[in-house]
Amino acid sequence: MLHAAATPARKKVRIATTSLSGCFGCHMSLLDIDERLLELVDLVEFDRSPITDIKHCGPCDVAIVEGGVCNAENVHVLRELRANAKVLVALGACAINGGLPAQRNHLDVGDCLTRVYCDRTGGEVPDDPELPLLLDKVHPINEVVRVDYFVPGCPPSGDAIWKYLTDLIFGRMPRLEHPMLRFD
Amino acid sequence: MTTTQTGLGTYLERILKRHGRDSGRLVQILRDVQAEFGRVSAEAMAILAERLSLPIGDVESTRDFYSFLTSEPTGTYRILFSDNITDRMLGNQAIFDHMARRLGVSRGVVSADGLASLDYTSCTGMCDQGPAILVNGMAITSMTLRRADQICELVRSRVPVAEWPNEFFRVDHNIRRADMLLGTDFTPGSALRAAVAMGREAYLAEVKRSNIRGRGGAGFTTGVKWEAARNARGDARYVVCNADEGEPGTFKDRVLMQFYPERVFEGMALAAYVVGAKLGLVYLRGEYLYLKAPLEEKLSELRAARLLGDSILGVDGFDFDIEIHMGAGAYICGEETALIESLEGKPGRPRIRPPFPVSFGYRGQPTVVNNVETLCKATEIALHGGAWYEGFGTKQSTGTKILSVSGDVERPGIYEYPFGVRISQVLDDAGAKNPKAVQISGAAGQCLTTREFGRRIAFEDVPTAGAFMVFADHRDMFEVARNFAHFFQHESCGFCTPCRVGTRIQAGIMDKIAAGHGTQYEMNELQHLREVMRTASHCGLGQTAGGAIADTIAKFREDYEKRLARKDFEPAFDLDAALARAREITGRDDADSRMLSDA
Ligand SMILES: Cc1cc2nc3c(=O)[nH]c(=O)nc-3n(C[C@H](O)[C@H](O)[C@H](O)COP(=O)(O)O)c2cc1C
Ligand code: SF4
Ligand code: SF4
Helix, strand or coil: CHHHHCCCCCCCEEEEEEECECCCHHHHHHHCCCCHHHHHHHHEEECCCCCCCCCCCCCEEEEEEECEEEEHHHHHHHHHHHHHEEEEEEECHHHHHCCHHHHHHHCCHHHHHHHHHHHCCCCCCCCCCCCCCEEEEEECHHHCCCCCEEECCCCCCHHHHHHHHHHHHCCCCCCCCHHHHCCC | CCHHHHHHHHHHHHHHHHCCCCHHHHHHHHHHHHHHHCCCCHHHHHHHHHHHCCCHHHHHHHHHHCCCCCCCCCCCEEEEEECCHHHHHCCHHHHHHHHHHHHCCCCCCCCCCCCEEEEEECCCCCHHHCCCEEECCEEECCCCHHHHHHHHHHHHCCCCHHHCCHHHHCCCCCEEECCCCCCCCCCCCHHHHHHHHHCHHHHHHHHHHHCCECCCCCCCEHHHHHHHHHHCCCCCCEEEEEECCCCCCCCHHHHHHHHCHHHHHHHHHHHHHHHCCCEEEEEECHHHHHHHHHHHHHHHHHHHCCCCECCHHHCCCCCEEEEEEECCCCHHHHCHHHHHHHHCCCCCCCCCCCCCCCCCCHHHCCEEEEEHHHHHHHHHHHHHCHHHHHCCECCCCECEEEEEEEECECCCEEEEEECCCEHHHHHHHHCECCEEEEEECCCCCEEEEHHHCCCEECCCCECCCCEEEEEECCCCHHHHHHHHHHHHHHHCCCCCHHHHHHHHHHHHHHHHHHCCCCCHHHHHHHHHHHHHHHHHCCCHHHHHCCHHHHHHHHHCHHHHHCCCCCCCCCCCCCHHHHCHHHHHHHCCCCHHHCCCCCC
16 A cells, blocks of 8 residues: 555655664664565655764755754754754654653763763863763753654654654654553 | 660650551651651661661652651751742742841751751642741741741741740631631530431431532542442541642641631541541641641540540440541642552552542551541531531532632632632632632642633532632733642652653743743643643643643733744753853863854
8 A cells, every 4th residue: 555655756755863862772663664664765765864874964854863962962963953854753762851861860960971981990081072062961852952743662663653654754644542652 | 886876776766666666657757757857867767667677768768758858957947938829929039038148048958057948848838828938847927027037036046946936836717708617616526426316327328418529629429438438348447537738729628627626526537437437547738737736635635525535425336536647748648549658658659549548548448538628517417417418509519618718819818608609709708909810729720710700619610629819910820830830840749750751841841931932832832741741640630730831821821922932942951051061071162062052
């Protein structure tokens, strides 16, 4: 059915994806749609993404963001995606709430850095400008840019991601019914 | 063991003895430890855990749950300002700042000499005589700058709180309109005698006939509840009086406990008579500590008069006594299953229902939980019968209801009306000045505007647990809703994610809008969050936590919109400031270590 819909006349949807402060688990879950990947490549093409290794994104239709915002680079990447994408999606618990990395929010970031770099190894906290500077707290992405959709889960299941993407691509209101939102 | 530990052990032993070494009384034990030592230290917890045969984690999680219990020392004088919106409207923040300056302390930090600590706390139930504070747990009303100065003097001279002027601790009843309950004399024992004369079955039939519904908020039919508890299988049965009264703006139970305690206790005895309970428990909110001693005294009087104890009124097997348990600063403990958890010495987290308390309540046994006012009403039914009672109020809401009126009115206080009274009448009677809104039933309730003032207080129209906060037309309803948002964030018990995270995000968005960084996006988010919390939260707290915001957005949108930034979106925090700590620790100041918030 989906093959039928993807006639050559249909312009492919351009998608960018990124993992900010996440574990790549959400991207793995995207790959978990298994053989439907073949259908997906008929429907979409990828801009900046770990899949393509393109470093900066251009104008695209959908940006999928895994992970929260933990450092200055995350902010820049996120803003670039927002500026280029028509629709921006928060994928997974980290992007939506900060998730596991936000566990550090009740600690002082300075203490964390000195503990890791000085107290343990006797070294110094690296000050190379190449390294992205840490924010004092990890934030969900909707505290930094406007977000259009949230797909919950840690990670959302491959089925949920597939359902969401195909709804979006075919112009339906994306909707995840209860079984896809159950995690227990 | 070091000598100090031995000393600590001896003190703790005394406290443990007082509570019969009952681990179920852990909250009471920890309260006493806190009162004695100004904190519950790790050492104290270790000793308690050992002597009560509890895992230390249980002791710790109970301690950490309640805001009146602390791991670190508080000041010798712990001063907490009630921070309900009504206290704010009476200027509590200026008085707080004044005291902080005079005592040289900042919020939440103990002064260097350990003498004083100052903080805010949720509504303490003195809305008609605020701004109110608690000093070492004792309520002080009608705060002024002058009174603040006097208190600072007393603190500096280290005068014990027990020796402070009596007038500080005066709590008035402010009864402005008395009806059936507040306006009628009551002879202790009369209701019990009437019920015993009728017999159990007949009295229960009268309660059912009266169609009385609970006054604590949910409005469950009392007769049905009692019958279910009586019929449930169990080894023992309990009657619990819910005097937690934490809903911001509610203070009628305080007045009943202070001025009508015989009614409350007799109502409990009536419930016990019907269901066959031997023990009753009053769960009194920690903020009402000042009532504890007089209530204990009242219980002794009733025992002496043989209205409590064994074979009450000479009825063989009608043995019933009452204990008072104190809360420790947690609004959620008003929810009946959280309350029962707290009575059992645990953190006050709502249980999964069913089973309901009537079949599986306190210590797993059938338990009736009723609001203070409901129990008082039970005495009226014993005295006058269900048919008489049913003649008052409306079809689905029989009898009278006590309202706690506060805010922009000339005569704040307690008003008792038959159910069905119009909002406008209450406003007139209380002398409301240009009201633009009324928040009914507290932060968890609903916000009504002038167009709705013709509506009636009744379960079939505007249900309420009793709060009635009035806002005049110069008030900013956004700030009202923001105050409630912070209340819910603070009071969420943290058990379920929609509420724990939702209330926090909600308060964060309200602060963002208050700071002028909100956009239409945040307005949509608030409504979206409300739906998530309403539909996915485990208990009533989370389910209602977004209500006041949704109401004020629908009815006072201009109070929000005037604050919105004219942009598509603004970040929730200052991005550059968020990098400051890492800049400091790395010593960097390159271009990449800087960021603009609206780039
Ligand atoms: C968050 C929350 C707080 C509550 N607080 C109180 C309270 O302070 N006092 C009270 O009587 N009921 C409170 N209730 C309602 C109780 O769960 C329960 O319904 C009531 O005590 C039953 O007594 P009733 O049938 O006499 O009304 C609260 C409920 C919720 C969900
Ligand atoms: S949501 Fe879960 S799977 Fe996705 S990035 Fe975060 S931790 Fe990994
Ligand atoms: S809704 Fe809130 S208060 Fe109720 S159980 Fe969940 S976290 Fe606790």
